[in-house]
Amino acid sequence: MPIKVINTPDFVSGLLFLAAGISGIALGSSYAVGNAMRMGPGYFPLILGGALTLLGLVVLVRCLKLGVTEEDNLLASFRWRPALFVVLSVVVFGLLAQELGLLLATVVMTLVSGLARTEIHFPELLGLSVGLAAFGVAVFSFGLGLTLPILPVV
Amino acid sequence: MEDLVSHLAVGVDAAVTWQNLLYCFVGVLLGTLVGVLPGLGPVATIAMLLPVTYGLPPVSALIMLSGIYYGAQYGGSTAAILVNLPGESSSVVTCLDGHALAKKGRAGAALGIAAIGSFFAGTVSTLVVAAAAVPLAAFALKFGPAEYFSLMLLGLIAAVVLAQGDVLKAIAMTLLGLLLGLVGVDVNSGDERFTFGIPELAEGISFVVISMGIFGIGEIIANLERDHHRTQIVERVGSVLPTREDYRRAWKPVVRGSALGSIMGVLPGGGAMLSSFASYMLEKRLSKHPEEFGKGAIEGVAGPESANNAGAQTSFIPLLVMGLPSNAVMALMIGAMMIHGIVPGPQVMTERPDLFWGVIVSMWIGNILLLLLNLPLVGIWVRLLSIPYRILYPAILLFCCIGVFSVNNSLFDVLLAVGFGLLGYLFIKLRCEPAPLLLGFVLGPLMEENLRRAMLLSRGDPTVFFTRPISASLLIFAVLLLALLALPHFRSTRKVAFAED
Numbered sequence: 144m145p146i147k148v149i150n151t152p153d154f155v156s157g158l159l160f161l162a163a164g165i166s167g168i169a170l171g172s173s174y175a176v177g178n179a180m181r182m183g184p185g186y187f188p189l190i191l192g193g194a195l196t197l198l199g200l201v202v203l204v205r206c207l208k209l210g211v212t213e214e215d216n217l218l219a220s221f222r223w224r225p226a227l228f229v230v231l232s233v234v235v236f237g238l239l240a241q242e243l244g245l246l247l248a249t250v251v252m253t254l255v256s257g258l259a260r261t262e263i264h265f266p267e268l269l270g271l272s273v274g275l276a277a278f279g280v281a282v283f284s285f286g287l288g289l290t291l292p293i294l295p296v297v
Numbered sequence: 298m299e300d301l302v303s304h305l306a307v308g309v310d311a312a313v314t315w316q317n318l319l320y321c322f323v324g325v326l327l328g329t330l331v332g333v334l335p336g337l338g339p340v341a342t343i344a345m346l347l348p349v350t351y352g353l354p355p356v357s358a359l360i361m362l363s364g365i366y367y368g369a370q371y372g373g374s375t376a377a378i379l380v381n382l383p384g385e386s387s388s389v390v391t392c393l394d395g396h397a398l399a400k401k402g403r404a405g406a407a408l409g410i411a412a413i414g415s416f417f418a419g420t421v422s423t424l425v426v427a428a429a430a431v432p433l434a435a436f437a438l439k440f441g442p443a444e445y446f447s448l449m450l451l452g453l454i455a456a457v458v459l460a461q462g463d464v465l466k467a468i469a470m471t472l473l474g475l476l477l478g479l480v481g482v483d484v485n486s487g488d489e490r491f492t493f494g495i496p497e498l499a500e501g502i503s504f505v506v507i508s509m510g511i512f513g514i515g516e517i518i519a520n521l522e523r524d525h526h527r528t529q530i531v532e533r534v535g536s537v538l539p540t541r542e543d544y545r546r547a548w549k550p551v552v553r554g555s556a557l558g559s560i561m562g563v564l565p566g567g568g569a570m571l572s573s574f575a576s577y578m579l580e581k582r583l584s585k586h587p588e589e590f591g592k593g594a595i596e597g598v599a600g601p602e603s604a605n606n607a608g609a610q611t612s613f614i615p616l617l618v619m620g621l622p623s624n625a626v627m628a629l630m631i632g633a634m635m636i637h638g639i640v641p642g643p644q645v646m647t648e649r650p651d652l653f654w655g656v657i658v659s660m661w662i663g664n665i666l667l668l669l670l671n672l673p674l675v676g677i678w679v680r681l682l683s684i685p686y687r688i689l690y691p692a693i694l695l696f697c698c699i700g701v702f703s704v705n706n707s708l709f710d711v712l713l714a715v716g717f718g719l720l721g722y723l724f725i726k727l728r729c730e731p732a733p734l735l736l737g738f739v740l741g742p743l744m745e746e747n748l749r750r751a752m753l754l755s756r757g758d759p760t761v762f763f764t765r766p767i768s769a770s771l772l773i774f775a776v777l778l779l780a781l782l783a784l785p786h787f788r789s790t791r792k793v794a795f796a797e798d
Contacts, residue, residue, distance in 0.1 A: 153466075156727040160469040167476050174488055180757030184483040184490055187745040191476050198469040205465070220726055225521035229514060229694065230715050236698040237711030245699075252698060253691045259521050260687060271688060275695055283699055290706065291699075 151215040153206040161199030167192025225259040232256035244292040245284060249276040301427060304654050308427075311655030312662060317357050324361035325663045328368020329670055333376050333678050337693055338386070339369040340735075341516065343629045344508040345700035347636065355637035356652050360659040362633055366626050367419065367609045367660065370569055371667045374411040374602050375678050378404055387569035387605040390577040394590060394597030401593050405535035405675075410547050410595055411602040412671045413539070418555035418603035419664035422610040425559045426617070427657050430646060433618045437643035440619075442750035443761050447771040449744050452621055453737065454775045455564060458782060462730045470724075474734035477502060478741020485749065497709040504632045505704050507738060508625075510714040511731045513697040515721020517690050537672050543595050550580050550600035558607025563614050564623065572608030573601035610660055617653060618643060621740075625732045628739040 148154055171192050177183030232255035239248040253272035257263055283289040311317065331342045343362050350358035373388035378395035391411065398407040440448070457467040480491040481501030492498040539547070557579065558572035580600040581590045590597050613630075615621045620641030622628040634641050639649065646653045671678070701714045724731050755761035763769050 152727045153463075156466055156469070156729050159723075159727070160473065163473055163476065170491055174483075174490060175486065178757060179752055179759065180755075182485075182749045182752060184486045184488045187748065188476065188479055188490065191472050191479075195469060195472040195476070198465060198472065202465055202469065217726060222522035226518045226719065226722060229518050229521070230719065232691075232694060233514060233698055233711060233715050233718070236695075237702065237708045240698075240702060241706075241708075249695055252695065256691045256694050257687075259518075259690075271691060275692055278692075279695055279699065289699065289703060291702065 147216075148206060148210065150217050151206065152217050153202060153209075153215075155217055157199050157202035157206055159199070160195055160202060164192050164194070164196030164199050167195060224261065228255060228257075228259035232259075240291055242296055244294045244296065245280055245289070246276045246293055247295065249279050300431065304431070304650070305427060305658060307650050308654030308656075308658030311356055311651040312360065312659040316354075317360055317655070317659065318662065320353070320357040320361040321364050321659045321663050322666055324364020325368035325371075325667050326670065328365040328370075329372035329375075329667065329678065330681070331365070332369035332372020332374075332388075333681055334372075334684075334689065337689070338512065338516075339366045340508060340625050340629065340732075341512040341693070341697075342369075343626060343633075344505055344512065345696045347505050347629065347633055348700055348703040350633065351636060355634070355639055355649075356655045358633060358637060359630070359652065359656050360663075362630060363613065363656060363660065364663045367606060367663060368667055370602075370606045370609050371412065371415055371671050372678070373605075374415070374598075375408060375671065375675065376682060378407045378411065378598070379679060380682055387573050387609070388602075389570075390573050390601045391598055393577075394592075394594050397591065397593035398595065398598065402535060403593070405537040406539045406543055406595065407598050408675055409537040409539045409672065410543055410599045412537075412668055414547065414551040414554065414599045414603035415606040416664050416668045417551050418558060418607040419610060419667075420661060421555045422559045422562070422607040423657060423661040423664070425607075425611055426614055426660070427654075429563075429614055430618055430653070430657070433614065434643040434646050437619045439767065440643075441765070442747040442754065443765050443768045444771065446744060446747040446751055447762055447768040447775075448619070448621060449740050449747070451771045451775040451778075452615075452623065453733070453740065454778055456624070456733055456736055458778045462728065464782060466727075466729050467733050470729050470731065471733040471737040474737025474739075475741040475744065477507070477734070478738045479745065484742075484746070495709075497707065497713075501742075502713065502738075503704050503710065504629065504735070504739060506701055506710050506714045507717050508629060508735055509697050509701050510717025511721030511724070511735070512625075513693065513700075514714060514718025515723075515725065515731075517693060518718065518722045519725045520686065521690065537675060539595075547595050547599035550576070550596040551603045553579060553583075554600040554603030555607045558604035559611045561604070562608035562611030562623075569605040569609040569612070572604040576600040576604035606664075613656070613660075616641065617645065617656070620645070622736060625735045628735050631739055 167188050171185045171188030174185035175183035176185040176189065232252045235255050236248050236252040239251060250272045253275050254268060257268040280293055284291070284293050312321070327342060328339065331337045331339060342365055346362065350362065370387060373383060374391050374395065377383050377388040377391040378399050381392050381396040383389045383392055395407045395411065398404065453471050457464060457471060480498055482489055482499050489499055554576040557576050561572040561575055577597060577600060580596045581587050584590065584594070584596055612623045612627060615623045616627045616630055620631065622631050631641050639645060639652070697714070698711070701710050704710055721731055751761055752759070762772060
């Protein structure tokens with residue numbers, strides 16, 4: 144059995160389902176289970192967790208039986224740059240919006256999100272961030288009455 | 298018949314106000330926009346706009362949100378025909394013949410037939426929804442908790458069987474969604490479940506957060522790593538008025554597509570995409586010159602485009618009549634109704650007739666608006682198609698940020714959405730279709746509630762699901778659907794139908 148099978152989409156999804164199923168069972172059994180007539184809060188999670196565990200196992204076994212093809216290399220298919228900067232831009236927006244206001248938070252968010260691509264054209268990105276900030280304030284603050292502050296809160 | 302007219306009159310009263318006409322227009326305009334733009338679908342758009350509709354009256358909110366869904370079907374065809382990119386999953390088959398026609402210099406005719414066919418289908422399916430609603434709701438009132446549980450089980454199974462991709466993984470994703478739906482305080486016991494002591498999770502995970510994370514942020518990350526060189530945009534659109542020969546060849550596919558779409562839309566997991574696939578296969582089989590398909594047969598545009606629009610509209614039937622979502626968009630619509638304090642179910646029709654019939658009538662008005670938006674103004678959409686993704690995705694991200702933030706103004710929600718965004722990216726990499734997860738997420742608490750009630754009423758006897766006739770028939774139907782998967786012929790058709798994705 145080749146080691147590479149671990150690095151396939153199917154195998155990892157099987158593991159993911161297995162892990163979710165087992166945590167469902169573990170957490171579910173820590174709540175009152177009750178009986179079939181008066182189900183406690185743990186009853187339904189236990190059923191779901193059990194089924195999910197079973198399916199996870201089936202997916203894993205099927206994976207071992209079917210083997211791998213060349214294009215199944217999961218790890219190599221990830222691109223870290225877009226994921227990192229897209230996530231960062233959203234987090235930054237969340238951190239800044241309350242204090243710095245919508246206008247500045249949008250500018251920073253757009254700039255950070257622009258780094259997700261390898262070819263960066265800064266003048267265009269700057270223009271886009273200003274444009275989006277103006278658009279966001281016009282539509283959401285003035286148009287739809289969003290409660291976020293527009294300018295920095297002093 | 299008289300009833301139908303008086304019902305529609307109630308709907309006209311509710312839908313034809315300046316305010317609601319405006320929201321209907323905004324909805325179909327946004328729908329066309331997201332349909333045209335690849336990389337942004339109606340699920341993410343509706344999720345983003347949900348929090349914004351807090352302040353609107355419920356009728357206006359639902360009219361606008363439903364406009365986005367069926368409007369996206371029109372817009373999707375424009376992108377498919379002109380740039381060979383399905384703006385919407387339901388337009389995948391339109392690419393085949395629509396773009397072939399465009400390359401022959403007949404883009405206008407293809408757009409015209411698509412819009413006119415969609416309009417015809419929209420009119421038919423609006424009437425189907427209106428006519429089917431009353432008898433179905435009367436039937437649904439006979440449903441007890443056992444029937445509801447079986448119906449939801451059938452819905453989830455059908456969604457898995459009829460959807461694309463690996464069945465085992467789709468079932469697992471549904472179960473994962475059901476589990477996620479249980480996060481928060483259990484209504485019966487008051488105990489917290491899966492909250493890890495985090496107070497923000499006590500009310501459960503907001504579906505805005507989950508759908509925006511998976512369908513918004515996750516989708517963007519995945520899109521960014523693909524190459525975004527645009528294929529050549531067709532410069533010359535030509536007249537959008539089809540020739541007499543086009544009409545002669547297209548009218549039958551339009552009628553058949555409308556009928557097929559109206560039926561398939563009602564099926565759980567069906568909706569727009571499945572309808573368009575089915576119609577394409579049907580037209581190819583019935584055609585006298587099947588060899589023209591794929592090389593610019595107008596029938597291959599007319600049928601599927603009519604079918605996807607009809608399917609998009611009739612998929613509102615299970616939602617409006619029984620309060621059950623048949624696909625991810627409808628799951629969000631349930632959320633929208635709940636935001637406004639309306640519990641979806643058969644009682645909506647009697648308790649809020651203005652809302653119920655208003656939404657139905659608005660669909661027809663929306664179709665007229667769409668015809669006007671798409672035919673004379675097609676030039677604007679063509680230009681929109683040339684916006685590069687590097688400009689588009691920061692704008693989509695901004696909408697996601699504001700959408701998530703405006704649910705509770707909480708940083709926790711933003712972080713949770715980011716977490717689900719990464720999870721969504723992982724799902725795409727693992728080739729796990731995320732739509733069943735969202736469906737399970739919405740149905741989770743409802744299923745548990747009905748299971749508990751049914752078992753309490755039967756004093757713990759699980760045979761209740763098989764001894765009550767309606768419940769038993771629903772379960773038999775579910776088993777039959779699963780059995781379909783075992784048939785080699787169905788499996789191969791299913792594979793072929795979704796191969797183009």
